[in-house]
Amino acid sequence: MNIVSAEFFCSYSSLNGLPSDGSPEIVFVGRSNVGKSSLLNSLCARKGLAKTSSTPGKTRLINYFHINQALYFVDLPGYGYAKVGQGERESWGKLLTGYIQKRQEIALVVALIDSRHPGMASDLEMMEFLDYCGRPFGIALTKWDKLTQAEKSKARRTVESCAPKAKFIVNYSSFSGEGREKLLTQLDIFSQ
Template sequence: MIIREASFLSSNTQVAACPAPDRPEYAFIGRSNVGKSSLINMLTGRLGLAKTSSTPGKTQVINHFNINNEWYLVDLPGYGYAKVSKSSRADWGKMINAYLTKRENLTCVCVLLDSRHAPQAVDLEFMEKLGEAGVPFIMIFTKTDKQSTSQTKALLADYLTKMGETWDELPRHFVTSAETGLGRDEVLDFITEINRQVAADAASA
């Protein structure tokens, strides 16, 4: 996929206020400081499209981006640790849950996971909730440039083994680096593939 257009559309706290659900939508989410904004900028080839910060919890709203006038990329608030009040985290939780369960054109959730860490309970629980709700998702492992390839492979194997304890069929996964561009083509090819499926399903409906 060639990214010809990547522009910010809107920020919202209510699902009803989001852009018209007239195209496939891919939502990116992960624990605070997982490298979400950097990954979005790498995928779109637009430095600064998503605002990066060393402060966890920077994203506090549902951010929509228009990609090629064909699909929406959505930057969701992170979950887990953030230097905000418990009430704010509770509000984010409600907002994210409403989005994930009510957004009718949500095509896939891209769950970002730091490749340097063993499986974290908060990530496993989040993906379990997606599965229970029937929300399609993939796993995207980030920050692989921060360690050796062998370390990444070992941690990835541990992660998939842990997932296999509760999942009959593992979700697709991708290995990425915002610094080197690793995984960019694979993730965008996946989105292209799913967009074609959505279009074919719509045509045959």
């Protein structure tokens, strides 16, 4: 996939009123602070496209980005962040699961996993849920630049063994751009 244009489209706080033009959607999910906004910015080569933050738990909306005027990248609320109230966590968990379950336009889901913490329960639950909903998904192992060589081998082994259903696993660094071309190729192959 060659990204020639990427624009912020709209944010939604509920499933009502999502775009109705029928364009396919490639969805990005992951724990809060996994590096999702950074990955979207690096993938689209647009620094300020998605807001990045060192304060976790800030994105509680479904953010749509229009890509090549032909499809959407969808940034879902981060999960697994403990320091918010129960009520708030529930309402925004519902938004996340409701979207994944119901949205017809989903072509592919990219599950982001922090390469320093592979095999976390919440990530495994998310992948089980994606499989249960019949959603094809691949994995981006984020913050790959932070790992030593030994940690890289170990992280790959762990993820490969706990995600047999993943269509692809790409090592990704938003800082160096490693994995960008690979991920774009996988998006092309699996979002058709």
